[in-house]
Amino acid sequence: QQQVKQSPQSLIVQKGGISIINCAYENTAFDYFPWYQQFPGKGPALLIAIRPDVSEKKEGRFTISFNKSAKQFSLHIMDSQPGDSATYFCAASRASGTYKYIFGTGTRLKVLA
Amino acid sequence: EAGVTQFPSHSVIEKGQTVTLRCDPISGHDNLYWYRRVMGKEIKFLLHFVKESKQDESGMPNNRFLAERTGGTYSTLKVQPAELEDSGVYFCASSQDFGVGEQYFGPGTRLTVT
Secondary structure: OOOEEEEOOEEEEEOOOOEEEEEEEOOOOEEEEEEEEEOOOOOOEEEEEEOOOOOEEEEOOEEEEEEOOOOEEEEEEOOOOHHHOEEEEEEEEEOOOOOOOEEOOOEEEEEEO | OOOOEEEOOEEEEOOOOOEEEEEEOOOOOOEEEEEEEOOOOOEEEEEEEEOOEEEEOOOOOOOOEEEEEHHHOOEEEEEOOOOHHHOEEEEEEEEOOOOOOOOEEOOOEEEEEO
16 A cells, blocks of 8 residues: 555656646655655655645755645746756655655656767 | 764665664764665655654664664664665664754665665
8 A cells, every 4th residue: 555656757857847746645744754856876865844734845946845735745946957867766754653654656857968 | 073973884785684774873862863865766755753752663664674773872773684675775864952953864774685
């Protein structure tokens, strides 16, 4: 049973375009939603995170949109660059217990120059 | 400040053999997590240490997996005996505070069981 569903599996975007990755979760107890970026040969690194008390968070070219009622959240990468080519993982965690992350299956993003 | 380090970066073993993976968390981080990603699937939680104590080992697949964290510093994950389905990338992560927040991941150990 997969608690966090991520789509698309892969994404190709032209340089300067907008990349959009979507995630949906089931457990309403989740209240921390990070996005991680992973380059080949490296471990995942935190890109941006949101808590459910806000509907949007922006950091530079990266924006998380959060819809609590729909139990969905998405990552938008504006003005996508070839250096953004990586695998992106959404995740969810609870603010109690062990704080383990429940990850989505990942999205391989390729930005064409 | 050094990040989370993992050793080895890659291990190829035969079915039935034993492998031990090591993780050194960021200095001062009490929380240490192990995760695993099987090819093409999600990164799955295995277990969580707080210092030397196992806080949650609900994700451990079976009793062929044994994790330890000596003195609350580095951690090892032993697989004995290894099976084909154990192949994947094993990630270690650490965090400073006990609470929800950023986990810092190591580069992973790619385990291939043939």
